[in-house]
Amino acid sequence: MTLSIVRCRVLGGAEIHTRGIRLTPESDLQFGLGLFFCAQPGRDVPRDEILRLFWPRHRSEAARHCLRQALYRLRILGIPVRTGARSNVLEPHFVEADFLPAVADGAPPGIYLRLADVTVLPAYAPGFSRPFARWVEEFRADVGSRLRRGLVRGISELRARGRYGDVERLCRFCLQLDPLNEEATLALAESVALAGGKVEAVGLIDRYEGEVGRYRPDLRVSASLLRERVSDRLVRRHQAAIELPMIGREADVERVLTAFQRLKGNRAVSYVVTGSAGVGKTRLAYECCRMAELQGARILTVGTQPSSRTQALYAVSELVDGLLRMPGAIGCAPAALECLRAMSSPAPMRDAGYALDADGESRFAMVRWSILDVMDAILSEGPLVIHVDDAHQMDEHSQAILHDALRTHAGRPLLLLFTMRQPEPGDAERFTRLHGVSTVHELLPLSDESCDRLVHRFCAMHEETLDEAARERIIQLSGGNPFFLVELLKLRSELVTDELPVTVQALLEDRLSRLSPGALTVLRAAAVLGLSSNVERLHRMVERRTSDVLAALSELQAAGMLTSAEAGTVCRHDTIREAVLERTPTAARALLHRRAAKTLGREALRDGGVALLWEVVHHWSCASARREGLRTSLLLGQRLLRLGLAREAMPVFTQVEGHSQEQPERARALAGQAHASRLLRDWPTVETAVSRWRAIYSQEGRLPPQHNELELVSFEAHYNGRHTHGSLPPRIAECFSSPRATVRHRLAAATIAMIQADNNGDEEAATRVYNATASLLPRTTTENIDALTSRAVFHAAFGDLSLVPGLLQDLAIEAMSLRNPALRAHHMRRASFGLMRYADEAQAKRLLETALDLFERLGLQTQAALCIEDLGTLALWQGELDQARSWIGRVRTIQSSSDDPLCGAVEFELRVLLAAESGDATLLPDFEFPAAIRDSYSGSTRGRQSLLALDVLAATVAGERASLRDRVDDLLRLHELMGRKGYQDPVVAAVVSGLLALDRSEEAGRLVTRYLECDRRELKAPRALLKAAAARALPTNGDGNGAIGVQRSGPR
Missing domain, CATH: 1.25.40 (Serine Threonine Protein Phosphatase 5, Tetratricopeptide repeat)
Structure with missing residues (x-):
């Protein structure tokens, strides 16, 4: 007798196949016995157990006879049950049961995906033996339970990999077995929502909440959270009206979501997706972000465009707008909120007052710290995914801040997802640094098989047919580029002939030529506006009737040229935008840029942030009408200056001064140049700008305004000038003594004059300054700090030394009350400088350590080095030579990543002092004291x-x-x-x-x-x-x- 394989089916049916024979429940006893052995292959089943199950009412001998007969029939049918002395067994290598792979421990999800049904032995109810009927129910329950556990495990694994099409299939299987399974219900709702069935998804969640809420209200929490994500938070961006599902990117989605899963270990991750235009980078990121959002992450998308590459903080300005709207943002420091609101709106940042040590680096550090602080507050609420689209166009400052975020929040659930093409050659180096800290994923063209599936899906959706030759021709032309492929399919359905363009540019030119004049005008306006495009702005730009604009928008959306989402109405793809601009005549493009500048300019002057101001300035420049946008340029320069971007503000002010014919505008531009140069420590340029500013008033026969901040800038420039270094002009005496000047202005001028007198040992000048300001009553923290500083300097050098400790204690208290961390740290360091010499060394050390921590968090390396200078000196004074060596090592570390010569000067000083204290000449520095610092001293x-x-x-x-x-x-x-x-x-x-x-x-x-x-x-x-x-x-x-x-x- 030839032995054969026994195939047993229990899922979705009840039948056994062997030697071409089909055994069904109609053969009651034979099927039952065959099922019993197939369900437990390889088990030696005791004969008594079989007798009790199948012939419970027979006497022992009769039951044994029946068993022998039944086993004989099974062997005749081809089920090779082996008989032993007291047991029977069906060897496992003779059995193929459909449920066995699915109930095996650790079964992969693919096993379940191959199943057609998970109902165990449907409609099978044996009536010949009640004990066997109970065994069938136990078998059914056991298989169902093990299937459910395997399905839930598979759902979790596929969900983490982003295979939501497969997740939906497994969820429906699981719900057949367990209709109230939470994991399956919620995962099914996610799958349906991602496929566009948002209403159905919410309905699923509502029904589940209604069922479980009657018994266990606490089980509704997860469902309620998902309902909120689906109904309120599911991302809707420029791809809101996606026509086709994403095909052929399953492995790519899995790779991106693997990076997202790493956030669960509280790790910050940077992930870069690169590829050619139209290959599907943005679509991939969009789909992955939707999946991540349903899994509890907060999503923030930042867009860039070609002009933003040279627009400082453009991307970060867009980022800040989104961060401030997120839950948890209100938990950041008040100073951070104030700084960020000043970046994203015209709301003025609280003026910190005139500080001698204020520079652009400190102000920008405050911006950086504020962004990192609000991100930290949001991350405390849960994972955050920041997607930067077209990151190759991102400006350098924005990239640096995001890099700092990755480093600062290394232990927080932050995912930075960049989608980008190859950067410009000039930006290659900084993007190489980005790639160095990121997982880089090159998105390749679709395979021919995936392209074929995409073509079939397109034809099915549009109820069209395409012969084999045409399909192969389209796939070949597309080169695996999904954007080109879909555009070819759309064009193919519109053409009378079979001639197809061979390049994307030719294809888009053909499609653009088919648009009506009104639709083409609106499309050109949208292309010029770029990311700032929305319906209202388009209407204002084209100056057409509302009905005409609506008709044009409908035509463009039907043609797939525009897409609408919450962010606005924009070109569906950058390739379309580039093609439209290329086909727009130069004169028409200039006119559109002018219209865009006027449209956006009104908003920018009213409530625009840095990004919108950059846009307006860019449009005026493209329209060759810089003169008309000077007011916006001035506003942009002032905003950049407040944010510490003096180097970027300088050309803006220079442009205004060069193009303006209005003297007030030129004066404001020159004042801006002076302030920017002061932040850059470019003292000759400060003096030149102030001199030209005064000349404007002289030409008009007027005296320039007195007792303003520009006057203080000019004093500082004089003090630091090459030929006037260390001196101040005589008119500063009028400044700090004039009753017409404000208290704040007089105290700021007095501080400058007192420091100059102290540095030169001029007791007469110091006394004059002190007497002129001693009676002033400060009203603000800034004024009080200036007053305390001036008085402490005077008494330490020339006056009553016993007053100095009290003044320094008051200065430390005022410094610690400042909200701005950069200024707080600066004035704490200034107070500790005096405390360590004239008062409490322990307090000075505490203040210096706190200030050092703040400076390091702010990334202010030079200021950190100055703190280390004082801490190292204090350690030497206290005889802690090992601690002094440690501080020297710290400053050397800072120096290795900084090009500021002051760090070298600090190391030089500490090494000399350490060598003098220890008498060890080997500790002397092996380099010269930096010449630039020597000249300034x-x-x-x-x-x-x-x-x-x-x-x-x-x-x-x-x-x-x-x-x-x-x-x-x-x-x-x-x-x-x-x-x-x-x-x-x-x-x-x-x-x-x-x-x-x-x-x-x-x-x-x-x-x-x-x-x-x-x-x-x-x-x-x-x-x-x-x-x-x-x-x-x-x-x-x-x-x-x-x-x-x-x-x-x-x-x-």
């Missing part, structure tokens, strides 16, 4: 003192006597000039060390004695370096201490 007496003190200490430790004599003598002369005018401990320590190295011990002894007994003004005990120098310069007295023991307790 040389402009004041105190600065020259500091440089010479470092040079003397370095030469002393290194034993370089040849260069030491002149430096010591110069430093000694400067000390005699600046004696009792501020903190002189480091200078005296350097002079004494140098004198001792030159064997001028008597002179060193006299100097240190006179300084400690008469000239030293400080309340705190001398530092370690001065103590060591004094100990070497003076003989010990009776108690073993040097003359340092005579230090007095207060100032004289």
Whole structure:
């Protein structure tokens, strides 16, 4: 007898096939026994168990006889049951049961997708034995339960991979087995919603909530969340009216969603999808974002266009608009909200006041910090996906901020999804950096098989037929580009002949030629407006009757040229937009740009953000009518200046000044140039701009306005100028003493003048400044900080030293109350500079560490280096040499990623001081003090003192006597000039060390004695370096201490 395979079907039917014989439930006993063995292949079934199930009413011998007969018949039918001494078994290699692969542990989803039905033994109810009937029910329940678990596992896996078409199939199988299964119900609702059945999806959720809510109200939570996502949050963008499903991209969707699944581990991920135009990058990202949104993510899409590549913060401005509308955004810091609202609307940012150390880097750092802070607040609510479309057109500043977001929020569920073509050659380097921190996914053309499926789906939807030759011709021409393929299919249905264009450009030209004149005009207007296009703006631009515009829009949407979504009415694809602009005559394009500038200009002046202002300026430029957009350009320049983008604001102001024929406009543009140059520390340009600004008023026979912020800028430029470095013009006295000036202006001018007087040891000038402002009553935090700073500087150098600790404590309190973190950190550092010298070192250290943390979070490396300078100095004063070495390592790390020479100057200073404290010459720096910083320090007496003190200490430790004599003598002369005018401990320590190295011990002894007994003004005990120098310069007295023991307790 030939043995054969037994095929048992229990899913969706009940039958057994063997040797061409079909066994059904009509053969009651034989089918039941065959099913019993096929259901458990390989199991040695005890004979007594079989007897109890199949012949429960027979006596033992009769039942055994019946079993032998039944087994004989099964073997005759081809079911090779092997008989043993006490059991029977059907070997597994003879059995193919349809349910076995599906109930196996870890069965892959593909197993379930191959099933046609999951109903177990439908309509089978054996009546010959009640025990066997119970066994069938248990078997049915067991298989159904294991199937349900496998289906739920498959649903979860396919859902994570974005295979929602397959998810829907498995969900319906699962609901056949368990109609109230939550996982299957919600996943089915997601699948239906993604396929466009939003109403059906909401209905499914509502029915489920109605059923489970009667028994377990707590089970409604997940359903309610999904209902909100489907009904309120499901993304609708430019692809809202998609005609065809996405075909042939299953593997690509799975790769993108794999990146999204990584967010569940609280990881930030960057993913770049690259490919040629029309290959489907945006569509892929759109579908993946919809899937991610249904899985709980917040989605934000940012678009770019060709002009935005050189428009600073264009993409981020669009990003901010979306972030501020998201739940959780209100949880960010108030200062961050204020800064971001100033970016996205004309609402003025609260003026932080005139600060000497304010620069463009600090202001832009505030913008960056604000964006990262609001993102952090949103991420605390759940995953966030930011999709940047056409990222190859993204501006450099926006890209840098997104890169910072990826680094700062590395442990948060953030996905940055970029879709882009190849960038411009000039941008290749920065996009290479982006690729370096991202997973790069090149989207390839569709396969011929996928193209064929797409063609069949198109023909089915449009009820058309296409012969084999035409289909192959279209697929060949498309080259696997889905955009080109669909456009060819659309054109093919409109053509009378079979001639097809061979390029996308030729195809679009053909399709554009078929549009009516009115529709073509509206399409050209939409192409010029780009991402800013919507129905209202189009209506205003073309100046046609409403009915004509509506008819044109209907024609364009029917032709697939325009698409409407919540964002606006825009060209369906960038390729269409580019083709339209290329076919638009130059004169017509200029006119449309002019109309666009006027249309958008009204909105920009009223409530526009940075992105809209850039758009208006761009349109005026394309219309060759820059002069007419000067008002908008001025507004844009001022907005960029407020955001710290001085370098980008400069050409905007220069353009206005060059094209304007109105003197007030030119004056505002020159003032903008001066402010921008000041933020860039370009002092010659500041002086030039201020001089030309004054000349405008002179030409009109008027005096320029006095006591304004530009006046303060001019003072600062004079102080830092190449030929006037360290000095101030006499008219500053009128500025800080004039009763016509505001309190704020007088205090700001007084701060500049007081710092200049202190740096040059000019007690008379400092006293004049102090007397002129002592009676002023500050009304704001900024004014109070200026007043406290000026008074603390005066008393530390020339006045009552006992007042300094209290003034510095008040300054620290005022600094910590500032909302702006950049200014808060700056003034905390300024307060700690005095506290560590004249008051509480522990408090100074705490303030410096807090300020350092803020500067590092803001990305202000230069300011962080200045904090490290003070922390390193403080560690040396306290004898913590290992800590000082650690701070040197920190500043070296900063220097490796910064091109600011100040970082090198800080390292140089700390290494010299450490070498002097330890006496180890190997610690001396192996590089020169940066020349740029040396030049800036040389402009004041105190600065020259500091440089010479470092040079003397370095030469002393290194034993370089040849260069030491002149430096010591110069430093000694400067000390005699600046004696009792501020903190002189480091200078005296350097002079004494140098004198001792030159064997001028008597002179060193006299100097240190006179300084400690008469000239030293400080309340705190001398530092370690001065103590060591004094100990070497003076003989010990009776108690073993040097003359340092005579230090007095207060100032004289």
